[in-house]
Amino acid sequence: MRKVTGSLLAAVALVALPHMAVAQRRASAGGGGVAKNEIGVDLGAAYSHYGSGCVTSCGSFEAGTPVDIRWGFMASGPLSFEPRFTLSYFTGLGGHNLSFTPDVNVLYRLGTASARRGAYLTGGLGLDWTNVGTSGTPSTSATQLSLNAGIGKRIPMESNAWRLEGFFKYNFANTSKGVPSHFDIGARVGMSFWR
Amino acid sequence: MRKLFGGMLLASLVVLAAAPAQAQRRATGNSMGGAEHELGVDLGAAYVKPNGVSGGLVILTPVDVRFGFVPRSGNLMWEPRGTLSISTVGGTTTYMITPSINVLYANSPGGHHRGMYLTGGAGLVLSDNGTNSGTQVQLGAGVGWRKPYGSGAWRYEVGFQWTSENTTLGVPSTIAIGGRIGISLWH
Numbered sequence: 001m002r003k004v005t006g007s008l009l010a011a012v013a014l015v016a017l018p019h020m021a022v023a024q025r026r027a028s029a030g031g032g033g034v035a036k037n038e039i040g041v042d043l044g045a046a047y048s049h050y051g052s053g054c055v056t057s058c059g060s061f062e063a064g065t066p067v068d069i070r071w072g073f074m075a076s077g078p079l080s081f082e083p084r085f086t087l088s089y090f091t092g093l094g095g096h097n098l099s100f101t102p103d104v105n106v107l108y109r110l111g112t113a114s115a116r117r118g119a120y121l122t123g124g125l126g127l128d129w130t131n132v133g134t135s136g137t138p139s140t141s142a143t144q145l146s147l148n149a150g151i152g153k154r155i156p157m158e159s160n161a162w163r164l165e166g167f168f169k170y171n172f173a174n175t176s177k178g179v180p181s182h183f184d185i186g187a188r189v190g191m192s193f194w195r
Numbered sequence: 196m197r198k199l200f201g202g203m204l205l206a207s208l209v210v211l212a213a214a215p216a217q218a219q220r221r222a223t224g225n226s227m228g229g230a231e232h233e234l235g236v237d238l239g240a241a242y243v244k245p246n247g248v249s250g251g252l253v254i255l256t257p258v259d260v261r262f263g264f265v266p267r268s269g270n271l272m273w274e275p276r277g278t279l280s281i282s283t284v285g286g287t288t289t290y291m292i293t294p295s296i297n298v299l300y301a302n303s304p305g306g307h308h309r310g311m312y313l314t315g316g317a318g319l320v321l322s323d324n325g326t327n328s329g330t331q332v333q334l335g336a337g338v339g340w341r342k343p344y345g346s347g348a349w350r351y352e353v354g355f356q357w358t359s360e361n362t363t364l365g366v367p368s369t370i371a372i373g374g375r376i377g378i379s380l381w382h
Binding site (some may be wrong): 035038039041043056057059060061062063064065066068069085086087088090091092093131156157159160191193194195 | 231234236238243248249250251252253254255256257258259260277278279280281282283284344346347363378380381382
């Protein structure tokens, strides 16, 4: 029950935070043609290490693109919120496999940085929710909570910007579902567009 | 080795095909402002039917990265799309790389920023499952619409895609019928 409540709280936070960001932006924005969202895609690479009793091949390296969809909400203050997510659902051969990874990060601009250039710190909370089912057996779900932190920089390129970010992510174990804890250390490089 | 060269050749074609589009834009463009690229991400849904196996539904986001080269004039636009996934665990490396290039034909007054377009494309699926590696060819066609949304646009596309089989990988040919919906932003 505690885990269900924890997951629900996290999900509510993931949904509520972007709305708070929108409200903050509306309250602070002028009537001009100010960008509302920062949208981007990245190429990412990370070293992962599995814990929770892992004894062999506990490390792995992964790289790929697109990493996820990040949809940031612009704010006039130094803090802004950025939901990120992926979704994949496959069904066939009498079974299915669903994976949904919502995440929300807070970005804090450093020094003289603006929303379009300069360095920032970021931290966030995410979920990795999976549901797998095979023919003739009930489906099983598992949720893994994660926390991440990183430092990044936006480098303007004409009307958009390159964005570089180094990060550390810790994924908590879900022992009742047999999901081990693991951490990721990596970087993501991508492009940000504003609308 | 032949597959590797075949893959390299097609990958080169993907790169080369995008270059004339950029040259065309430079040749016809002036110093005034105007978008050069259209970047977008989508959510895709499709019915996928492998040959000899019952089909199923696939829903996925982000589908790929699409990076279009917007011409200053003309109805044709080149749009490379791709995904990359590499994983190394315990000394075994697996990967999947899917470069492709689409041509978008827009005959509407909105050009390449709004309205309907037709598209067709070709691509490769370069993969290694840790034991075997191989290449598959993809061909696709579709029709789409762009609907302005602020300085960007929503983009809807429905289409058909065929992927060749690869006996080395043990993968049958597949057809997919579906659509993708996403957002496009320009710079």
